[in-house]
Ligand SMILES: C[C@](O)(CO)[C@H](O)COP(=O)(O)OP(=O)(O)OC[C@H]1O[C@@H](n2ccc(N)nc2=O)[C@H](O)[C@@H]1O
């Protein structure tokens with residue numbers, strides 16, 4: 001009798017940077033009302049799923065040692081959610097290859113959760129539509145629907161309600177990765193504290209930023225980047241000021257803290273400039289390592305995995 005060896009399904013999911021992040025009031029459910037513009041970046045995680053005897057999670061790559069492999073991992077929760085929907089047992093081995101820094105403000109865990117939803121939908125032949133998958137994504141975390149969606153989008157509510165944004169051309173980024181991570185709830189709490197004591201800067205209107213995106217104009221976009229969480233991230237990790245200054249000195253058009261930090265994202269004129277800024281920044285001793293990335297890129301999608309050893 002012929003036995004069929006199951007093939008893994010592999011899904012790549014992007015990181016994100018918030019080009020504009022306006023944080024509103026703290027709601028009764030513990031979340032803040034947000035208005036944000038997300039861009040999906042080419043720095044990505046790959047998630048593979050294959051049938052197994054029981055649910056298990058393996059992690060390798062960037063910061064893998066600090067990622068849980070038990071039921072607290074978002075991919076575990078994603079598998080249990082989809083299996084319950086399908087009325088089957090969640091017996092799969094899930095392998096994550098991390099490219100996105102852990103607790104870096106770039107939606108790494110959210111990318112994995114979105115990738116797991118897409119991969120298991122494919123593996124189990126569920127054929128769920130995008131709206132249904134987005135519903136599951138929103139239950140897993142505020143950033144997960146965007147990791148599924150990709151591209152450039154406005155997020156409202158707690159960040160989970162999305163509308164696509166017209167964006168021309170690719171934008172080129174250098175990402176300065178930090179030694180440690182920052183906890184997202186701690187950064188939101190720090191912003192509440194700073195606001196109770198004073199008046200940290202708030203981002204302005206988003207209209208001009210939309211025009212710069214539609215025009216694909218990096219020079220116009222640079223001065224319009226803004227993040228209300230930046231003051232809180234800098235208060236918790238003051239060394240990031242030095243990192244932000246160093247990126248601009250190295251030739252970036254502008255630098256911001258990505259989401260809740262501590263990763264700093266630098267917008268550059270073009271791909272060559274990004275490589276030059278990255279090289280200069282990595283020699284400046286202001287971060288653990290640098291990555292060059294571009295955006296927008298698509299959301300979580302099935303890929304043909306690279307053969308083992310080809311990287
Ligand atoms: C900072 C951002 O990355 C910007 O896109 C997101 O707002 C964070 O999204 P996320 O990591 O998916 O966050 P979640 O897992 O949904 O929430 C983690 C915690 O962050 C805080 N949180 C998150 C989103 C939001 N709109 N308001 C909040 O106050 C809450 O304390 C929440 O308990």
Ligand SMILES: Nc1ncnc2c1ncn2[C@@H]1O[C@H](COP(=O)(O)OP(=O)(O)OP(=O)(O)O)[C@@H](O)[C@H]1O
Nearest residue numbers: 073074102103104105106107108109110112143184
């Ligand atoms: N698959 C996962 N990958 C990374 N971290 C995970 C994962 N699942 C759970 N976690 C936990 O979530 C915490 C936050 O990690 P994550 O990388 O998602 O942060 P982040 O990129 O700052 O998130 P965001 O930008 O969405 O706020 C980690 O410290 C880790 O304990």
